[in-house]
Amino acid sequence: MLQGHNFPESPVLGVAVMTAATLALAPIYTYLTVRAESVLAPTLFHGSFNGLGAVALVYLDGAGNLLLSPVGVAGIGAAILITGCCLVHDRTLAAESLTTGAPLEPWG
Incomplete structure (x- = not known):
């Protein structure tokens, strides 16, 4: 990471x-795993996220990776927003709420 893997212009920051x-x-990966009772949902999300990152590097040029990359400030804000959407979905629309604070039951 200190060699600038994701942020070559600012490796320390x-x-x-x-x-x-x-x-x-x-929280998004965890919610997808628990809701789907499988690792496939977060795996597909991760692959899609990495693909989005490659596209972002090609098209979002100028402001710097720290701001506009999917793992930059914009991506962090989007992840927090999506976490809120998962919470709202779980508490209002889902048949069974998972975000109660109680320990989760193991899958069978």
């Missing part, structure tokens, strides 16, 4: 931004 991005994305 990039570590902090990438850490924040993984923390912001973790």
